Amino acid sequence: MARIISGTETSRTMRAEIAREVAALADEGIVPGLSVVLVGEDPASEVYVRSKTQACEEVGMRGRTLRFPAEVGQDELFGVIDGLNADPDVHGILVQLPIPVHLSYKDVLERIHPDKDVDGFHPLNVGRAFVGDPAGFVPATPAGIMELIRRENIPTHGKHVVIVGRSLIVSKPLASLLMAPGPNATVTLTHKYTTDLSSHTRTADILVVAVGKPGLITADMVKPGAVVFDVGVNRVEDAISTRGRIVGDVDFAGVSGVASAMTPVPGGVGPMTITMLLVNTLEAARRSRAPDLSRGAR
Ligand code: NAP
Numbered sequence: 001m002a003r004i005i006s007g008t009e010t011s012r013t014m015r016a017e018i019a020r021e022v023a024a025l026a027d028e029g030i031v032p033g034l035s036v037v038l039v040g041e042d043p044a045s046e047v048y049v050r051s052k053t054q055a056c057e058e059v060g061m062r063g064r065t066l067r068f069p070a071e072v073g074q075d076e077l078f079g080v081i082d083g084l085n086a087d088p089d090v091h092g093i094l095v096q097l098p099i100p101v102h103l104s105y106k107d108v109l110e111r112i113h114p115d116k117d118v119d120g121f122h123p124l125n126v127g128r129a130f131v132g133d134p135a136g137f138v139p140a141t142p143a144g145i146m147e148l149i150r151r152e153n154i155p156t157h158g159k160h161v162v163i164v165g166r167s168l169i170v171s172k173p174l175a176s177l178l179m180a181p182g183p184n185a186t187v188t189l190t191h192k193y194t195t196d197l198s199s200h201t202r203t204a205d206i207l208v209v210a211v212g213k214p215g216l217i218t219a220d221m222v223k224p225g226a227v228v229f230d231v232g233v234n235r236v237e238d239a240i241s242t243r244g245r246i247v248g249d250v251d252f253a254g255v256s257g258v259a260s261a262m263t264p265v266p267g268g269v270g271p272m273t274i275t276m277l278l279v280n281t282l283e284a285a286r287r288s289r290a291p292d293l294s295r296g297a298r
Contacts, residue, residue: 002228002259007144010151011271015059018278022060025285032285033062034092034118034277035084039077039103040070045096052094055274061281062089070100077103078111085113091288092118092281115287118280121169130176137280142174144272145208145229146183152261154206154227156183162204164217164249166191170210170231197221207259209249219254228255228262231269 022032034056038049049065056063066080084090093116099105109117114124120137128136138146149156161178165171166189178185190200198221201207209217210231222228232249248265256262263269 002256003261005148005152005227005229005261005263006267007148007263007269007272008267010148011275014147014275015055015278018275018282019059021282025282026060028289030285030288031060031062031089032056032092032281033064033090034094034281035087035090036063036065037068037077037080037084037093037095038065039068039072039095039099042098045098049096051274052277055278056281059278061278061285072103074103074107077108081108081111085111085116088288090116091285092116092277094119094277116284118277118284120173120280126168126173129173132176132180137284138177138276139169139173140273140276140280141170141210141231141269142177143276143279144269145174145231146177147276148229148263148269148272149183149206154261156185156206159185159205160188160203161185161206161208162188162190162200163208163210164190164197164201165210165231167210171208174208174210211249213249214247215249215251217250217255219251219258222255222258224258225260226258228259229269230263230265232265233270 025032036049036052038045053063053065084093093112095108097105099108109121110123112122114122117125118137120129120139125136129138156178163171163175171189175187175189179187188200190197194200201217201221202223204223204226206227207222208229208231212232212234214234214236228250230248230250234247235244236247237244246266252264
């Protein structure tokens with residue numbers, strides 16, 4: 001049976017570490033602050049936003065949610081973001097995605113000052129992550145997977161990593177982190193148009209699945225002894241729970257008989273995503289001690 005890589009446990013350890021560092025920073029008069037902008041009333045977004053602000057409070061940061069109706073205008077939203085960019089008590093800003101289609105998510109994300117863009121979605125931070133510039137912020141989900149790899153001592157050097165999915169928030173940044181000098185992995189990215197997906201997944205020493213399709217990865221698609229990270233979050237109603245339960249993209253019961261280690265859903269990558277958002281917010285607050293907001297300004 002595969003060893004369980006618990007994001008919940010690692011997060012607990014890390015959040016205790018973060019809380020100590022937040023307290024030390026507070027002694028210098030800086031309380032890290034994260035402002036979350038929530039547009040509309042998407043129930044899943046409500047849950048994510050609540051988890052993020054609660055996590056902030058647990059470690060002694062200021063977590064604040066600014067709510068707007070779905071029909072808010074882009075100019076009004078820009079005004080709010082400009083205000084947060086200028087507020088010295090706000091170190092991190094994130095706009096919870098998805099946002100309504102009448103708003104340009106690209107323009108909204110670019111409005112956030114790169115030095116407060118703790119989600120790492122501003123093109124400048126995307127580029128910094130790609131070139132390995134530590135001045136940027138790496139998106140929380142790939143950063144969380146890297147942290148699990150480090151803390152669980154999972155070898156990456158010379159290993160083959162197959163990532164299923166090619167999104168900008170998970171897969172592409174993770175690929176660039178893993179192929180960089182240091183981790184030195186060989187990385188294959190796959191997507192909806194990949195021919196014969198299992199011929200790729202079966203060669204993976206480390207398999208990362210970030211798609212959003214329950215049961216996509218079955219035991220026969222996994223190399224014996226592989227390490228599997230399941231990023232997917234899917235709500236399903238089945239015989240186990242007719243009221244709905246959360247599962248990943250990987251058939252946990254089957255794959256746990258083949259893999260050497262794997263993350264569960266829930267309790268794997270999800271908690272690490274929130275923890276790495278806290279890490280980024282703490283880092284943004286630390287950097288605010290010597291502000292250089294001219295660097296990388298729009
Ligand atoms: P996304 O932007 O929708 O990307 C999904 C990717 O999967 C796309 O690149 C798509 O390919 C690919 N894909 C779709 N069907 C496929 C198939 N049959 N075979 C291979 N690839 C396929 O999604 P995302 O934002 O990366 O999120 C993916 C999942 O992770 C979702 O369930 C999301 O809820 C979850 N998630 C979890 C966390 C967390 O913290 N746990 C964080 C972020 C996301 P194309 O590009 O060709 O369409």
